Amino acid sequence: MKKTLVAAALVGAFAGVAQAQTAVQIYGNVDVGVSKTTGQTLNIGKRAANTLGFKGTEDLGNGLKALFQLEMRYEPDTGTTENGNARPLFQGQSRVGLQGDFGMVRLGRGLTPFQEVVGSFEPWHGLPTAAGFYTDISVAGFNSAPLDATQNGAASGANTNRISNAIFYNSPVSNGFQVNASWATKEGNGGTLAGVGTGASYLGVNPQASANPFSIAGTYNNGPIAAMLAYERNAVESKVWSLAASYSITPELKVMGTYSRHNQEHVNSLRPTVKGAELGLTYAMGPGKVLAGFGMKKQDENFALHDLLTRQYSLGYEYSLSKRTYLYVDASRKKNIFNQMTGGLTQGARNFYDIGVNHSF
DSSP states (O other), rough: HHHHHHHHHHHHHHHHHHHHHEEEEEEEEEEEEEEEETTTTTTTEEESSSSEEEEEEEEETTTTTEEEEEEEEEOTTTTOTSSSSTSSSTTTTTEEEEEEEEEEEEEEEOOOOHHHGGGGSSTTTTTTOSSSSSSTTTTOOOOTTTTTTOOOSSSOSOOOEEEEHHHEOOOOOOEEEEEEEEOOOOOOOOOOOOOOOOOOOOOOSSSSOOSSSEEEEEEETTEEEEEEEEEEEOTTOEEEEEEEEESSSSEEEEEEEEEEEEOOTOOSSSSSSSEEEEEEEEEETTEEEEEEEEEEEOOOOOOOOOEEEEEEEEEEEESSSSSSEEEEEEEEEEEEEEOOOOEEEEEEEEEEEEEEEEEEO
């Protein structure tokens, strides 16, 4: 009898939790393709980040909601976590917070407001593909987390566009305008600032955060027009500001552009300024969509030694088989690829090609 009562109590407790939790969702995507890059063999890889996530909300009454989101990243060709063990399990994000008339406040790890918004203004919609512009040119080579843990000896193995130990705020949307902001503590994440080169402020090992990272982005969306203005400072006081806009000329044709200016004087006094810009378009044709773009990244040298200039040309095509599945093919050429810290040329030219399939669930 006692066992029956205990079982009934447990069932009732779980039922209460199920009623309070108004929505829980498992989501993600699988993206696998074949790619070829200059100097490398043919690879089975990805065009988009592969994700597996869990998110939910709980109605607390009086217009207030509790919410959470956990998102991991993985490599579909091997089944391992993204880029190996240096990245955290929930690399994508791990946040919990509250939402109400005041907007949304979350605590944890996620994309900075600048990084979350700027990817919307390039043709490859912020995907981490070599054919796109988001991970390098659109952000002028800016790194939001330069002190994250390293991967195989390279700086910033964990990520370049997310921060941990942070608070995030999203304001309500008013007449198309919204303000998003984040602020993080100086807590260490196990990494170092490596390869800064001669003339940099940090020449030793294990440099500590000299500032609290913060990011703020203002956006405007109204009909065919969208725009963004953003500013961010990371933990070693490198700064970036960016503006971007897009315009849907017709329901099928959309044009867009981004300009960003990155100041890294605090860690690299010889090569302090990097500027990035890209222009792109997307054109829908029935179930298909053409993607095209041109981008440049320029680094200014002190003492008039020489200026470094990278150019990239990209073309892609997506074909939707359904609302959740599409095929893709891309081609790009990037010239004069340089190391922003040392000023050295890492590759004269790189051609990239891919073809694959993306399915979301």
